[in-house]
Amino acid sequence: MAVSSNRIVRWVDDRLPIFTLMHHSTSAYPTPNNLNYWWNFGSLAGFVLVVMILSGIFLAMNYTPHTAHAFESVERIMRDVNYGWLLRYLHMNGGSMFFALVYIHLFRGMYYGSYKSPREVLWWIGVIIFICMMATAFMGYVLPWGQMSFWGATVITNLFSAVPLVGTEIVTWLWGGFSVDNPTLNRFFSLHYLLPFIIFGLVVVHLWALHTVKSNNPLGIDIKGPQDTIPFHPYYTIKDLYGIGLFLMFYLFFVFFAPNFFGEPDNYIPANPMVTPPHIVPEWYFLPFYAILRAVPDKLSGVVLMFAAILVLFVLPWLDTSKVRSARFRPIYKQLFWIFFLDCLILGWIGAKPPEGAYLVIGRIATVYYFAHFLILLPLTGWFEKPRPLPDSIGAPVITTVKR
Amino acid sequence: MAHSAPSTQVGPGEAKTRRDFLLYATSATGAVGTALALWPFIHSMNPAADVLALSSSDIDLAPVVPGQAITVTWRGKPVFVRHRMPEEITAAQNVDFSTLPDPQKDEERVQKQNWLILVGVCTHLGCVPLGQKTTDPRGAYNGWFCPCHGSHYDTSGRIRKGPAPLNLAVPPYVFTSDTTIRIG
C-alpha cells in the first residue's frame, strides 16, 4: 500500500514501515462512530504522561537527591531557577490530574463493561499501568524531602514489615539501611525517573491491544461493519484535541491560581526523622486505599486487604458474569455502579479522617461494601438481572429515530 | 530435519529426545545463571558497609534525672531513654503480663530497673510515638501514644491498645560504666 506519494517517505517506509504503522494506528484505525466524551480520558492521560516526563526531566536538572540538599534544591527550583516554579507546579498538579483522569478512565471502563471479552488483556495492562503510577507518584512525593515525604515513605515502606517471617529483612532491603534515609532517597529518585518510561512502554502495549480488539463504545455492542465506524483521523484526533483544550483550562487553573490545593502544608517543613507530624495523610489519590488499610485492626490483614483492593481489578472480567457490556442495558448493574462509585468517594473521605469513633465504623462498612460489590453483587447480578434488549447495530438506534 | 539425519546414526525419535535434553539443559543452565546473576543487584540494595559501620552510639546517662526522658539517635532512628520514677516501675511490674497483646515481663525489658531504653519507633507502621516530653500525650497507660493510628504503650513500652502488634523494641545495649551505655 502506498502510504504517501512522497518518494523519500516511500523509500524509508520500504525499509522500516514506520509510516505504515502510523497510518494504521491513526488515520486508518476504524473507530466506532458513537463514542461519547468519556472516551476522551485515555488520550488525556497519555497527554499528561508526556507533560510529566518533560517537566520531570527538567526538574531533575536542578534537583539533588541527597537528604542534606533535596529540600533546599526544591526550594531553589521554586525561587531561583528560571520558571522553576512553573515546572514544579506543572509536575505537582500534573500528578493529581493524571490520577483524576485515570480514575475517570477506569470508571468509564466499569460503566460500559470495557473489561469484558475480548478486552481482558487490554484491561490488565491498564491495571498494571495504574499500579506503576501509584509506585511512581509515591516515590516522587518522597523526593522534596519534607515532613510528609519522610513519614509517608516510612509508613508505606513499613507496610511490608507485615509480611510474615521476612518482613523486617524486606523493609531493611527497601531502605538500604535501618530507617528511611539517604540510600532510600537515592533509589527512589532512580526508580522515579525510570518508572514513567516503563509506563510509556506499557501505554504502547495498551494501545496495541486496543487496536487489535478495537474500541468498545457506549452501547457495548460489537462493530458490525464499516458503516459503524469512522477513521480515527481526523474525527477523533480533533475531538481529542478539543478535550485537551478544555482539560488544559482546568489543569492550568490549579497550576496558576491554586498550586498547593492538592498538597499538604507540612511538606514545606524539612524532613525530621525524630518527630512525626500529628496528622499524617497520603495524597488524595491514595485515600480510599489508606481507608481500607486502617479499617482493619490487625496489621497483616489490613495490608493484605489494601493490596487485594487493587488486585481484585485483575479478576473483574470474570467476576462480572453478565454477557451484556454497557450499563445502559443493565438496569440493576447501573445502580450498583453508582453505589460503588459513591462507596469509593466515602472511602476517600474516611481516608482523610482520623481512624476513630464513627469514622472507623463508616470506614469498615464501606470497606466491606467495596469487596462485596466485586465478590458477591457482581456475580449474582450477572445471573439474575434481566438486561434490556440490545440494538441490532451501532447505527440502528439512530436510524430508527430518524425514520420516526 | 528428520530427513537430513542419517538413520544409521540417530533415529528420528532419538534425535528428538537428544535435542529435547539439550534444550532443557540449556534453558535450566540459563535460568539458574540468570537467577545467580540477579543476586548482586538485589544485594546492592541492602545496607552498605558504611551504613552498617555507623551502628553503635554511646550515651551519657548522668545528666538525666528521674522522671526525665531523652531521645538519642541510633541507626537513624530515635531511641527513647527514660529514667523511670518508682511509681512507673511499680505500674509496669504490677500487670498480669500474660494478658497483654505481646506478653513480656517488665524485668525482661530492662537491665537496670530505673532505666528504660527503647527504639522509639511504633511497631505498627513506624511513626515516632509521643510521650518523651512531659507535655506530650502519653496515652491511657502513661507511657507513649502513637498519633498516627492510635497505639498506646505503657511505662515498660509494651503495647496495650491500638493496631500495633508488638511492644516497642529494646535495642541491644550494654552499660559501659554506671552512667554510660553503648547501643548497638
Ligand code: HEM
Ligand atoms: C508517571 C509520571 C510521573 C508522576 C505521576 C510523577 C509524580 C511526582 C510527584 C507526585 C512528585 C512530588 C511533587 C512535589 O510534591 O513536589 C514528583 C516529584 C519529582 N519528579 Fe516526578 N512524576 C512523574 C514523572 C517524572 C519523571 C519522568 C521525572 C524525571 C525524568 C520526574 C522527576 C521528578 C523530580 C526531580 C521531582 C522532585 C522535584 C519536586 O518535588 O517537584 N518525574 N513527581
Ligand code: FES
Ligand atoms: S504507626 Fe503508630 S499506630 Fe500506626
